[in-house]
């Protein structure tokens with residue numbers, strides 16, 4: 001990943017995060033500013049409460065997305081953004097442009113999805 005390009009992805013990630021958290025904040029009748037200021041240095045207990053509240057208010061899908069966004073922001077801090085967590089190759093920028101919180105390259109993602117499908121099939125079919 002070209003370090004000059006990282007800020008672009010970071011701001012997109014932050015945008016996605018504030019959209020996700022913003023909706024919940026609205027539901028909780030808390031202003032988005034208060035909410036995002038509240039996030040950074042929280043104790044474990046506060047984080048858990050916050051997470052529970054978010055989880056309840058976000059759908060499962062949005063919750064998973066928020067976690068990916070948080071992980072991607074974390075990987076930016078560690079200087080590991082844009083690297084596939086399975087094979088260690090760079091994730092193509094064309095993919096990051098569409099999914100800035102991608103953890104895997106397309107090849108690995110296909111593999112993982114195939115594995116999950118197999119798991120689901122064997123799990124849902126008792127005759128297997």
Ligand SMILES: [Zn+2]
Pocket residue numbers: 084085086087088089104105106107108109
């Ligand atoms: Zn990969």
